[in-house]
Amino acid sequence: MNNVKAKKDTKTPGEQLSMHQMVNGVLKNPEIARFVKANKLTKEDVENNLSLFLAFQLRSEICQNCSGLDKCGQSLRGKEPFLDNDEGYLVLDIRDCKYQQIENERIQKSERLEFIGPIPNGSNTDDVIVNQKRRAILSQINKFIENYPKPQKGIYLYGPYGCGKSFLMWHLARQLTELGANVLFVYYPEFVRLIKSTIGRDSGMFDDLTNQLKEAEILILDDLGGEMSSAFIRDEVLSPILQERMLQRKPMFVTSNLSRDQLTEHLRDTGKDSDIVKAERIVERMKTLMDFIPLDDKNYRL
Numbered sequence: 032m033n034n035v036k037a038k039k040d041t042k043t044p045g046e047q048l049s050m051h052q053m054v055n056g057v058l059k060n061p062e063i064a065r066f067v068k069a070n071k072l073t074k075e076d077v078e079n080n081l082s083l084f085l086a087f088q089l090r091s092e093i094c095q096n097c098s099g100l101d102k103c104g105q106s107l108r109g110k111e112p113f114l115d116n117d118e119g120y121l122v123l124d125i126r127d128c129k130y131q132q133i134e135n136e137r138i139q140k141s142e143r144l145e146f147i148g149p150i151p152n153g154s155n156t157d158d159v160i161v162n163q164k165r166r167a168i169l170s171q172i173n174k175f176i177e178n179y180p181k182p183q184k185g186i187y188l189y190g191p192y193g194c195g196k197s198f199l200m201w202h203l204a205r206q207l208t209e210l211g212a213n214v215l216f217v218y219y220p221e222f223v224r225l226i227k228s229t230i231g232r233d234s235g236m237f238d239d240l241t242n243q244l245k246e247a248e249i250l251i252l253d254d255l256g257g258e259m260s261s262a263f264i265r266d267e268v269l270s271p272i273l274q275e276r277m278l279q280r281k282p283m284f285v286t287s288n289l290s291r292d293q294l295t296e297h298l299r300d301t302g303k304d305s306d307i308v309k310a311e312r313i314v315e316r317m318k319t320l321m322d323f324i325p326l327d328d329k330n331y332r333l
Contacts, residue, residue: 050078057084062091066114080121087112087123100130109134143208147225147243148218151197151253159202160195164328168199171324175282176206185284187291187317190326193333196286199326200251203284207249215247223258226268241268245275249282256289256297265298266309273316283320291323 054077057063063084067077077084090112093104100109109131115122127135161169168188175183188196204214222240229237244250258264276283289297291314299310317323 050081053081053085054078057081057088060084060088060091063087063114070116076121083114083121083123087114094128097128097130100134103128103130140205140208143211143213144204145213145215145247146217147215147240148221148253151201151216159199160331162328165195165199165326168324168326171322172199172203172206176203176210179207179210179212182280183282184319185282185321187285187287187321187323188326189287189290189294189323190328191330192288193330194326194328195331196326197253200253200284200286204249204251213248214251215243215249216251217244217253219252219255220258222252223264223268226264230263241272244272247281249284250276251284251286253286255285255287256294257287260297260300262306262309265313270309270313270316273313273320277316277319285317285321290325291318 054074058067058077066072090105094111097103103109105111107125109128110125111128113124113126115124159169168186171186175186188199190196201216204216207214222244226237226240229240244252273283287294294317295307295310295314297310298313299305299307
């Protein structure tokens with residue numbers, strides 16, 4: 032720290048001239064000039080703290096032409112210098128630069144978006160195709176985003192293979208994390224595979240996996256119906272998850288190739304038995320949690 036009121040040393044005329052030039056030099060720096068004006072510092076104050084101002088000028092010049100964190104020339108990556116007045120003492124300190132702040136926000140957003148299974152195709156782009164066939168679903172997505180975090184129904188989005196259902200849910204997830212939401216994006220066939228691998232082997236992992244889906248703030252199940260149906264998964268996994276989310280009024284979203292009637296048939300026939308009552312009960316819970324919306328668009332994967 033440097034005291035604003037530090038005693039000025041005795042200097043020769045040559046030294047005084049050199050000092051005068053250096054003081055005028057640092058005052059040409061816009062940040063230093065604003066700081067001096069804001070703190071009502073005199074030229075004598077600047078002279079008494081010249082080493083501090085010169086250090087700031089040198090470090091700030093490094094940041095002037097910086098184009099990003101990968102080009103950072105500071106000794107501490109992503110840190111920029113700033114001047115402060117701490118009760119009469121001038122301080123040269125550091126803080127996150129604008130590029131580091133952007134990186135911090137990116138990390139925070141990525142931590143708010145968790146996955147079970149692979150990340151959807153096209154997740155490396157923010158471009159959303161807008162056409163007549165997508166108008167209804169995009170309107171519903173935008174409505175949910177605009178009204179978040181108010182309690183709302185989610186969306187069961189169904190349609191043919193490759194029409195962009197997963198990407199639209201990815202877009203929704205990204206928008207919600209921008210608003211501070213925590214989203215769990217689950218590729219349902221992979222989740223079912225993981226659940227089956229725990230049966231009779233690891234009850235703790237079974238509970239952890241199902242609790243994740245029950246407790247997630249925003250849950251997205253991708254490709255429901257792409258899994259091999261079984262009575263156990265239907266009755267002991269999916270049904271309790273839906274019931275818990277319904278009780279807690281937690282939003283849920285689903286993508287599927289199956290319409291409501293097709294989903295009922297899928298849940299009804301488990302290979303060994305057929306139980307229409309249990310299948311219809313699950314679909315009714317889904318109707319409570321979500322609006323069923325079709326997407327009849329072309330296959331963008333061809």
